[in-house]
Amino acid sequence: MTNRSWHLDRRTYLKGTGVSMALPLMDAMSSDSKIRERTDAPKRMCGIYFPFGVSLPPEDHEDADWNWFPRGKGKDFRFTNTLSSLEEIRDDVTILAGLSHPHGRRIGGHDTGDIFLTGARLHGTRFSNSISLDQQIAQHIGDQTRFPSMTLSTDGGVGEPTRSTTLAFSSRGRPVPALAKPRQIFDRLFGDGDKETRNQRRQLANSSTILDRVLEHSRSLKLQLGKQDLRKFEEYLSSVREIEQRVKRSQRWLDIPRPEIDSSTLTLAANPKGPQEYIRTMYDLMFLGFQTDTTRVATYMIGQVAGATTLANSFPACLGLSGNWHGLAHGANKKGGYENLGRFDQFLAEQLSYFLKRLKKTPDGDCSLLDRTLVFYGSSNSRTHNNNNYPLILAGGSELGIRQGQYLQYSSKTPLSNLFVTMLNRLKVPTDSFADSTGDLTELI
Numbered sequence: 001m002t003n004r005s006w007h008l009d010r011r012t013y014l015k016g017t018g019v020s021m022a023l024p025l026m027d028a029m030s031s032d033s034k035i036r037e038r039t040d041a042p043k044r045m046c047g048i049y050f051p052f053g054v055s056l057p058p059e060d061h062e063d064a065d066w067n068w069f070p071r072g073k074g075k076d077f078r079f080t081n082t083l084s085s086l087e088e089i090r091d092d093v094t095i096l097a098g099l100s101h102p103h104g105r106r107i108g109g110h111d112t113g114d115i116f117l118t119g120a121r122l123h124g125t126r127f128s129n130s131i132s133l134d135q136q137i138a139q140h141i142g143d144q145t146r147f148p149s150m151t152l153s154t155d156g157g158v159g160e161p162t163r164s165t166t167l168a169f170s171s172r173g174r175p176v177p178a179l180a181k182p183r184q185i186f187d188r189l190f191g192d193g194d195k196e197t198r199n200q201r202r203q204l205a206n207s208s209t210i211l212d213r214v215l216e217h218s219r220s221l222k223l224q225l226g227k228q229d230l231r232k233f234e235e236y237l238s239s240v241r242e243i244e245q246r247v248k249r250s251q252r253w254l255d256i257p258r259p260e261i262d263s264s265t266l267t268l269a270a271n272p273k274g275p276q277e278y279i280r281t282m283y284d285l286m287f288l289g290f291q292t293d294t295t296r297v298a299t300y301m302i303g304q305v306a307g308a309t310t311l312a313n314s315f316p317a318c319l320g321l322s323g324n325w326h327g328l329a330h331g332a333n334k335k336g337g338y339e340n341l342g343r344f345d346q347f348l349a350e351q352l353s354y355f356l357k358r359l360k361k362t363p364d365g366d367c368s369l370l371d372r373t374l375v376f377y378g379s380s381n382s383r384t385h386n387n388n389n390y391p392l393i394l395a396g397g398s399e400l401g402i403r404q405g406q407y408l409q410y411s412s413k414t415p416l417s418n419l420f421v422t423m424l425n426r427l428k429v430p431t432d433s434f435a436d437s438t439g440d441l442t443e444l445i
Helices: 084-092 133-144 182-190 193-224 227-253 275-291 311-318 325-330 337-361 417-426
Strands: 013-016 019-022 044-049 071-073 076-078 093-097 150-153 297-301 373-378 392-396 406-409
Touching: 044 133, 044 275, 071 406, 084 093, 084 337, 084 392, 133 297, 133 417, 150 182, 150 275, 182 275, 275 297, 275 311, 275 337, 311 325, 311 337, 325 337, 337 373, 337 392, 373 417, 392 417
Parallel strands: 044 297, 044 373, 093 406, 150 297
Antiparallel strands: 013 019, 071 076, 093 392, 373 392
């Protein structure tokens, strides 16, 4: 066998004078003289959500070109004013119409953000949810990066049932807290590794000791429980084991240096009072998470559906548009309303375009970051309070077998979860179903 002294591990870092930097993907990181096989390359997913629906004027209306959806169909389509910023990368995006979550079609229009990535049926007083698409993916590929997933939102935290401020939900349907402050997010991803490592070692050592004691005690306690209590106790132990796995995963990363990132390239002081700076900084942080292979799964909730109580509700006014986001959506069919909401839709699309173009221009071995990343963008309303025909975009993934550059229109009965099945399989997370899916979307493959 040839001695491949030139071969570099994917996690090779440049070290010197106290600085460590992650290397880009290079030929020498492959298993032979060729670029790594596509099956071994990093695969990524990003989910992005906005509330309240979009501008949808009738075709014969004077403001018809502010309709969110393109004209035409299939490969032969034309962007309206709203999505025109995507023209440069039209071969990397597909617009989807007609899809929605069946369990969301009859619930309140302000209740659907919780199930955007889950497709769950919210019922009963507990509003129990199910696992979100991003967390399903993270369960399979999350152990390959320092952070299994990255959960962001403008409001941060978890919110409340049916008004959640996060897109991510665990395997038990519990909300995963979202981060909202750019500086906090940056420090978590790329902050002082030495100080944090010392703290983590102490915390993990303590956690391991506590978990060992809990699991040891559980053996004797199980003998004293009846069937119903035993079932509840097993659920509890399952949670403990999940924590144990997270502790072990964290320990593996303690001796691997974090990438060194020049924070001067970011606007970490950005806040929701400056929407463009803030949204772009959130996109920049997700981009850096992918570029440095710090994570391969990310979600960002631009705004949540709680009307006047959401921070993002003031975004339109900051841009000189009259009224707040919720008000724009409700007033879309009034005089000038379609254009006003359409201009805000256009603003959001321009920020998405910025993110996608940055991914497209960044090399990732023999292709670009976008080519191995699935970016899913959209809302759980068409118009405000209408939970059908979600405005959706799937971008990237050409190296994952996704056929892009289309405008696809589906029957109103087609579950959005069919798209999730397609995405999961393209990301090599084998599945036959997700939530209420009935198959996959073959037009995308």
